[in-house]
Amino acid sequence: xxxxxxxxxxxxxxxxxxxxxxxxxxxxxxxxxxxxxxxxxxxxxxxxxxxxxxxxxxxxxxxxxxxxxxxxxxxxxxxxxxxxxxxxxxxxxxxxxxxxxxxxxxxxxxxxxxxxxxxxxxxxxxxxxxxxxxxxxxxxxxxxxxxxxxxxxxxxxxxxxxxxxxxxxxxxxxxxxxxxxxxxxxxxxxxxxxxxxxxxxxxxxxxxxxxxxxxxxxxxxxxxxxxxxxxxxxxxxxxxxxxxxx
Amino acid sequence: xxxxxxxxxxxxxxxxxxxxxxxxxxxxxxxxxxxxxxxxxxxxxxxxxxxxxxxxxxxxxxxxxxxxxxxxxxxxxxxxxxxxxxxxxxxxxxxxxxxxxxxxxxxxxxxxxxxxxxxxxxxxxxxxxxxxxxxxxxxxxxxxxxxxxxxxxxxxxxxxxxxxxxxxxxxxxxxxxxxxxxxxxxxxxxxxxxxxxxxxxxxxxxxxxxxxxxxxxxxxxxxxxxxxxxxxxxxxxxxxxxxxxxxxxxxxxxxxxxxxxxxxxxxxxxxxxxxxxxxxxxxxxxxxxx
Amino acid sequence: xxxxxxxxxxxxxxxxxxxxxxxxxxxxxxxxxxxxxxxxxxxxxxxxxxxxxxxxxxxxxxxxxxxxxxxxxxxxxxxxxxxxxxxxxxxxxxxxxxxxxxxxxxxxxxxxxxxxxxxxxxxxxxxxxxxxxxxxxxxxxxxxxxxxxxxxxxxxxxxxxxxxxxxxxxxxxxxxxxxxxxxxxxxxxxxxxxxxxxxxxxxxxxxxxxxxxxxxxxxxxxxxxxxxxxxxxxxxxxxxxxxxxxxxxxxxxxxxxxxxxxxxxxxxxxxxxxxxxxxxxxxxxxxxxxxxxxxxxxxxxxxxxxxxxxxxxxxxxxxxxxxx
Numbered sequence: 001x002x003x004x005x006x007x008x009x010x011x012x013x014x015x016x017x018x019x020x021x022x023x024x025x026x027x028x029x030x031x032x033x034x035x036x037x038x039x040x041x042x043x044x045x046x047x048x049x050x051x052x053x054x055x056x057x058x059x060x061x062x063x064x065x066x067x068x069x070x071x072x073x074x075x076x077x078x079x080x081x082x083x084x085x086x087x088x089x090x091x092x093x094x095x096x097x098x099x100x101x102x103x104x105x106x107x108x109x110x111x112x113x114x115x116x117x118x119x120x121x122x123x124x125x126x127x128x129x130x131x132x133x134x135x136x137x138x139x140x141x142x143x144x145x146x147x148x149x150x151x152x153x154x155x156x157x158x159x160x161x162x163x164x165x166x167x168x169x170x171x172x173x174x175x176x177x178x179x180x181x182x183x184x185x186x187x188x189x190x191x192x193x194x195x196x197x198x199x200x201x202x203x204x205x206x207x208x209x210x211x212x213x214x215x216x217x218x219x220x221x222x223x224x225x226x227x228x229x230x231x232x233x234x235x236x237x238x239x240x241x242x243x244x245x246x
Numbered sequence: 247x248x249x250x251x252x253x254x255x256x257x258x259x260x261x262x263x264x265x266x267x268x269x270x271x272x273x274x275x276x277x278x279x280x281x282x283x284x285x286x287x288x289x290x291x292x293x294x295x296x297x298x299x300x301x302x303x304x305x306x307x308x309x310x311x312x313x314x315x316x317x318x319x320x321x322x323x324x325x326x327x328x329x330x331x332x333x334x335x336x337x338x339x340x341x342x343x344x345x346x347x348x349x350x351x352x353x354x355x356x357x358x359x360x361x362x363x364x365x366x367x368x369x370x371x372x373x374x375x376x377x378x379x380x381x382x383x384x385x386x387x388x389x390x391x392x393x394x395x396x397x398x399x400x401x402x403x404x405x406x407x408x409x410x411x412x413x414x415x416x417x418x419x420x421x422x423x424x425x426x427x428x429x430x431x432x433x434x435x436x437x438x439x440x441x442x443x444x445x446x447x448x449x450x451x452x453x454x455x456x457x458x459x460x461x462x463x464x465x466x467x468x469x470x471x472x473x474x475x476x477x478x479x480x481x482x483x484x485x486x487x488x489x490x491x492x493x494x495x496x497x498x499x500x501x502x503x504x505x506x507x508x509x510x511x512x513x514x515x516x517x518x519x520x521x522x523x524x525x526x527x528x529x530x531x532x533x534x535x536x
Numbered sequence: 537x538x539x540x541x542x543x544x545x546x547x548x549x550x551x552x553x554x555x556x557x558x559x560x561x562x563x564x565x566x567x568x569x570x571x572x573x574x575x576x577x578x579x580x581x582x583x584x585x586x587x588x589x590x591x592x593x594x595x596x597x598x599x600x601x602x603x604x605x606x607x608x609x610x611x612x613x614x615x616x617x618x619x620x621x622x623x624x625x626x627x628x629x630x631x632x633x634x635x636x637x638x639x640x641x642x643x644x645x646x647x648x649x650x651x652x653x654x655x656x657x658x659x660x661x662x663x664x665x666x667x668x669x670x671x672x673x674x675x676x677x678x679x680x681x682x683x684x685x686x687x688x689x690x691x692x693x694x695x696x697x698x699x700x701x702x703x704x705x706x707x708x709x710x711x712x713x714x715x716x717x718x719x720x721x722x723x724x725x726x727x728x729x730x731x732x733x734x735x736x737x738x739x740x741x742x743x744x745x746x747x748x749x750x751x752x753x754x755x756x757x758x759x760x761x762x763x764x765x766x767x768x769x770x771x772x773x774x775x776x777x778x779x780x781x782x783x784x785x786x787x788x789x790x791x792x793x794x795x796x797x798x799x800x801x802x803x804x805x806x807x808x809x810x811x812x813x814x815x816x817x818x819x820x821x822x823x824x825x826x827x828x829x830x831x832x833x834x835x836x837x838x839x840x841x842x843x844x845x846x847x848x849x850x851x852x853x854x855x856x857x858x859x860x
Contacts, residue, residue: 050739072738081739088736090729101729104722105741111750112722120722163740285647335835341646342592346791346834349594349650353784354827361821469780473658476651484648513662520655521640528643 002061003028003197004049004080004167009058011041011048018044020221022058026167031198033208036218042201043085045218046169050082051075062167077105079166085175085201087156091145095136095155098144100127102162134158134192150181154188161192168193170200174207186210252385257502263391263460265498266398270453271471272478272490273405274446280485281421281442284333287348290472291355292447295321296454297463298359301368310373310459318451325447326440333443334436356468365465370458394456401452402491418442474501477516481523483530492531554705558698570701572802572809573708574765579789579801580712581758587795588719589751590731591642594650595657596759597786598637599630601664601778603760605671608773611679619684619694623707623764630760631753638752642745657783664775676774679767694768704765711758716798718754727751781823788830794840803841 004026011019018041026032034042047053049060051072059068067075076082090098103126104110104117117123131137136158139151147155157173173189174182186207202208208215208229215232217224225235232238275289296317303313328351336344376390409415417433461467478497482489497516504515523530558566578600585591606629610622641652664671671677681694684703692699718724726747730737734744767773776782785808793804811829815822833840 052735071743072735073741073743076739076741084736088733090733090736092732093729101725101737102740104725109722110726110742110747113718113724114721116717116720117722117725118720123722159736159740285651287647287651332831332835339838342590343834343838345592345647345650346787347831349784349787350827350831350834354824354831357821357823357827361824469658472651473655476655480644480648480652513659517655517659520652524640524643524652 033212040218081165082169083160085172089144261499261502265495269494274449288351292450294468296451321451322448326444329443367464483532486532489532575805578762593653595653597783598657599759600763603763604777607764626764627761630756634756635753794842800842
C-alpha cells in the first residue's frame with residue numbers, strides 16, 4: 001500500500017519543464033532511493049512533495065489523502081519531514097535549541113505564550129531524549145554555526161528526525177561529507193531511520209547500494225525505471241544515462 | 247456631476263504626463279532592482295536632486311536646456327560614487343544592512359537638500375519655447391506638458407532600442423533575468439554595477455529636471471516620488487520593466503482622476519490599488535514568483 | 537544573544553539610580569529621562585520585530601501615532617477617565633491597526649515589507665493631516681494630564697514632572713519586562729527561530745505567516761502605549777507623532793543602540809536624545825549628523841552600542857554557516 005504517491009506530476013518554471021509526468025509510489029517502511037544525473041529533477045521532486053512548489057499538473061497523495069498544493073507547514077505536520085542538501089540550521093542557536101524548535105512544534109506548543117519555554121518539563125524531557133537518541137550530547141550547547149561540517153550534517157539530519165516523522169525525505173544527506181566519515185554517517189542514518197519510510201536523493205552509489213531497497217532513476221524530468229537495486233544495476237538504459245557521469 | 251468629455255480627456259492627458267514621468271523614475275529603480283537585487287530606497291532622492299540642480303543651474307546659467315543636459319550628469323556621477331563607496335559595502339551583509347543604508351541615505355540626502363536649498367518650494371520657470379498653450383478639446387492645454395510627453399516618449403524609445411539592439415542592452419536584459427549572467431558574459435561586474443546604478447540615477451534626475459517646471463520643486467518631493475515608485479513596483483511586479491510601465495500609467499491616471507473626484511485623499515486610490523494587488527497577486531501584475 | 541557583563545550588583549545599582557533620579561538631578565534632566573524612557577519603550581517594541589523577528593517595518597511609527605491620537609482624544613473627550621484605563625485602551629488600540637497593516641505587509645519580504653508598512657504609515661499620516669475635525673492636522677491639539685489616583689498613595693498630581701517620571705518609569709519597565717518574558721515563551725521562540733530560517737521553520741511545522749501576524753499585531757500594544765505616554769508627557773499631539781521623522785528616529789535609535797539585545801534600543805534612545813540635545817545646540821541641522829552616525833553604525837559597527845557591553849562580537853547582518 002502506497003504511503004506516498006505521485007500521479008503524473010509536472011513542474012515547469014516559466015516554460016522550462018523540470019518534471020515531465022512523474023509517477024511514483026513509495027511503499028510503507030521501505031527505503032527508496034531516487035537517483036539520476038545532475039539536473040534530472042531529483043530535488044524538485046522533493047520540493048513538490050513537501051509543498052515548496054506547487055505542481056503545474058498532477059497530484060500528490062499521502063495515505064490516499066490529496067495533499068497537492070498544501071502549504072509546507074501543513075504537510076510537515078502530517079508527518080512528512082525533509083532534510084536539505086544545503087544545510088539549513090538555525091545558526092545562532094545551539095544544537096539543543098535547534099532541536100528544541102522541532103520538539104516545540106511536535107508537541108504543539110508553537111503558539112503558547114503563557115509559559116516560559118525553559119520551564120516546560122515536557123519540552124525539556126523530550127529534548128533530552130532526542131539529544132540522547134541521536135547521540136548529540138557532546139555538542140549539546142555548541143551554536144550551530146560553530147560546528148564542523150560533519151556535525152552540521154548530523155544536526156541537519158537530526159532536525160528532520162526530531163519531528164518523529166512518518167515519512168523521511170533526505171536530500172543528498174552525505175553531500176560534502178568526508179569519505180572517512182561517510183561510513184559512520186550512513187550507519188547513523190540506518191539506525192535512526194529504522195522501521196520508518198525513507199526516501200533518499202543520493203549521488204553516492206555506495207550509499208545507495210548499502211541502504212536502499214528500491215531505486216527510482218530519473219532522467220530529464222522523467223522516471224526512467226523503478227526497481228530493486230539488482231534490477232537497476234543490470235538495466236541498460238540506466239547505464240546509458242550514466243555513461244560518462246558519476 | 248456633469249463633466250464634459252473634454253475634461254476627461256484633459257485629465258487623462260494629465261495622468262499620462264504624470265505616468266510617463268513616474269515611469270522614468272521607476273524604470274531606474276526597477277533596473278537596479280532587477281539587475282543588482284538592490285531596492286534603492288534613496289533612488290527617489292536622485293529625482294529630487296535632478297529637480298533641485300535644475301533650479302540652481304537654470305538660475306545661474308540662465309538656460310533650462312543646459313540644466314537638462316548637466317543636471318542628470320551630475321546626479322548620475324553622484325549615483326556612481328554612492329554605489330562605489332557605500333552600497334558596495336553591503337553586498338555581503340544581507341538585505342537588512344542594504345535596506346537600512348539606503349534608507350539612511352534617503353534621509354541624509356533629503357536633509358542635505360533642505361539644508362542647501364531651504365524648505366520653501368522653488369519655482370523653475372518653464373522654458374521659453376514651451377510657455378504657450380494650445381487649444382485641445384475645447385480647453386487650453388499648456389504646450390510644456392506636451393513636451394514632457396514627447397520627451398519621455400523619446401527617452402522610452404531610446405531605452406527600448408538600447409535594450410533590444412545594443413550589446414550592452416542584451417547584457418542588461420540577461421542580467422535582469424539572471425544576475426549571475428553578467429560575470430558569465432565576461433563583463434566587469436563592479437564597473438557594470440556602477441554603470442547601472444549611475445544610469446538609474448541619471449534617468450531619475452532627467453525626470454526630475456523636466457518635471458520641475460510642471461510639478462514645482464519642494465522638499466517633500468523625494469518622499470512622494472518614493473511612495474509612488476514603490477506602489478509602481480508592487481503593482482507592476484518586482485524587476486519587470488513592462489510591469490513598471492503599465493503600473494506607472496495606471497498610477498498616473500489614478501492620481502489625476504483621484505484629484506478630480508476626491509481631492510483631499512487622492513492617495514486613497516493608489517493605496518487601494520496596491521492593497522488589491524497585494525491580495526490577489528502578491529508578486530505584482532507582471533512579476534515572477536521566485 | 538549573549539548576556540550582558542552586568543552582574544546582579546550592577547543591575548541593582550542601575551535600578552536604584554533610576555529610582556532616585558529625580559532626587560538629585562535638576563528638572564531638565566528629569567524631563568530628558570522621561571523622554572528617553574518613552575522612546576525606549578517605542579524602540580523596544582520596534583526591536584521586537586526587527587532584532588528578534590528579522591522584520592523591518594519602516595512604518596511602525598503608525599502604531600505609535602495611533603496610540604498618541606487615541607490617548608489625546610480620550611484626554612480631551614473623557615477627561616475624567618481613570619488614567620490606567622486610558623493607557624490600557626490606548627495600548628489595545630494598537631492591536632487592530634497592527635493587525636490590518638500586518639495582514640497586508642507580511643505577504644511580502646525584506647525591502648517590500650519595509651516600504652509597504654511605510655506606505656501605510658504615510659496613509660495614516662495623510663488622514664491625520666486632512667481630517668482636521670478629528671486630528672487637528674499639523675497644528676495639533678493640546679491636552680491636560682489627568683491626575684492619578686492610587687489606593688494607598690492617594691491622588692497623585694501629574695502636574696509634577698517627578699510623578700510623571702515615576703509613572704513612566706513603572707509603565708516602561710513593565711512593558712520592557714513583558715517583552716523580555718515574551719521572548720522566553722514558546723511563541724517568542726517560534727517567532728525568533730523563523731528570523732533566519734523561515735523556510736526551515738515551515739518545514740518544522742511552523743505557520744510562518746500566522747506566527748508573524750500574531751506577534752506583529754501584539755507589537756502594536758507597546759508601540760501604541762508609548763505613543764499614549766508621549767502625549768501624556770508632552771500634553772500635545774500633532775502629526776509630528778506619526779510623521780516620517782518620528783518613524784526614522786525609532787529606526788535610528790534601535791540600530792545605533794544595537795538590535796542584538798533587548799536593552800540595546802534603550803541605549804539607543806538615550807544616545808539619540810543626548811546626541812540630539814548636544815548637536816542641536818551647535819547647529820540646527822543636527823539631523824544630518826544623526827544620519828551620518830546611523831550610516832556609520834550600519835556599515836561599520838553592526839552590533840551597535842550595546843555590543844560594547846556584550847561578550848563576543850554580535851554578527852548581525854550576515855548569518856551564514858561556517859564549516860568548522
